[in-house]
Amino acid sequence: MSTLHTVNKSPFQNQTLISCLGHAKPGDSVLLLEDGVYGAMSGNAMSEVVAGMGANVKLFVLGSDVTARGIDAGRVAEGITSVNYEEFVGMAASCDRVQNWL
Amino acid sequence: MKFGIVVSEGPYTHQASDSAYNFVKAALATGHEVSRVFFYHDGVNVGTRLSIPPQDDRQIQEQWSALAKEHELDLVICIAAAQRRGLLDQNEADRQGKDANNIAEGFRISGLGQLIEMGIQADRTITFGD
């Protein structure tokens, strides 16, 4: 039993990613998409917080939104897997429910 | 899997309708069913046929109308949210005494019950919003 969480806002814009990670259960998946992809970057003021709070979940980032924003793939933090839409669909199917943090 | 999709923001201002569109296309391409796409809050504005986006940009309403036609998708615009924001079909325009309607092809206006029904009938419900 696991949840696919999605977050679409930068952790610098609001607390949504922090709240999501604070409620996700071990083994859940968290997908960062749209402006949420900034939360997947290494080397910024939120990177360690995200890594720490995300230690018990599987973190993913939507590749097309990373590329759109000119973020080099090498700047996606270690442990965060880049996925495409078809994989996003697959994750939504294989988790038990989807919770979109808006 | 049967997916129910909610789009709760309007075109261009938020990426929500684009993300939803891409998700729906990928779901259909990988053999899943999309039972309904429900437009709520400002999402109802995706369904206006009067938008004239710049030619060098994606045509959001047209994309949805075309996808709906190709895959027989059920695109539902919430009547309460639509009334608030001035999105009408001919029936609503007549009923409410308005001098025009603006709904795009492939969309239909219906009640919030369609959202709940979608949640009940789909295997997964996904919301694209703010």
Add this chain to the structure above:
Amino acid sequence: MSDVKKFLYVNRKAPYGTIYAQEALEVVLIGAAFDQDVSLAFLDDGVFQLTKGQDTKDAGLKNFSPTFRALGDYEVTKLYVEQESLDERGLTLDDLQDIQYEDEDDDYNEKPSIIVVSRAQMADVMADQDVVLSF
């Protein structure tokens, strides 16, 4: 006959600055007719939606807060409110409306609909749902 599903309506935003709180309630009211197992979650700024004494006259906005008190009549009786979200915002249960329902299994005694839960308990509530609608 459809199965009964657990629906959770997640509210994380303050009222009035945006329409999400009000239009979320409209979904809840319509949804009540479908006899599903409905819960509402109030966390982060969503806890502000439930405060007492909202007076919108001078702001020229519609005061939709009385609608929360009517939820019991629609058999929506589980309003989970997150303790940490209250604490962070300097609120206590006393700052919130008194929302009750009549328990038809207990002589129609009035009971509180608001259930204050910890963040960890809220996470468990969320993980228990079939359909999560966020606004």
